Amino acid sequence: MPTGYTSDLYEGKDIEFPDFVMKCARAFGALIEMCDDPMDAVIPDKFESSSYHTEQLEKAKADVARIKAWDDTEADRQAQLAYDRAQRVYEESLAKREAMRERYEAMLAQVKAWTPPTSEHQGLKDFMVEQLEGSIDFDCGTDYLTVPERLTGAAYKEQQLHSARWNVSYHTE
Secondary structure, three states: OOOOOOHHHHOOOOOOHHHHHHHHHHHOHHHHHHOOOOOOOOOOOOOOOOOHHHHHHHHHHHHHHHHHOOOHHHHHHHHHHHHHHHHHHHHHHHHHHHHHHHHHHHHHHHHHHOOOOOHHHHHHHHHHHHHHHHHHHHHOOOOOOOOOOOOOHHHHHHHHHHHHHHHHHHHHO
């Protein structure tokens, strides 16, 4: 089966080596951003740089300054807000997974109760059970969810400063 890169050759089209190279170059380097573009999209002679990292660097520097300015009261308040958000997300995730589990298990009960009309349909029933049980295991697990921990204001401030400084370093690089 041809790929998007080899389809012209597969279809018997006459393609020159330089054109094939440029098509394949979409999977590498500067052209990687064109990997999902149509194969006949024109490759520009020059790529304009993005302002993303410059903007994110300025934001990260502002974050460092803002976080450094927190006094103990503000750090405690920010820590509480972050904990409240994390707790809400955690509870919503648990509820979402439980509702999903109920839907899957309700369908699984129906599938297990189903008597296939012929022995040739047993494979279909087995497949449906397999799909539902796999989805329950994959989609409804909570092992990777962690109960939020309420940090002290000082610990939260240090955590946020570390993160903002990392962003400064990353976007500078």
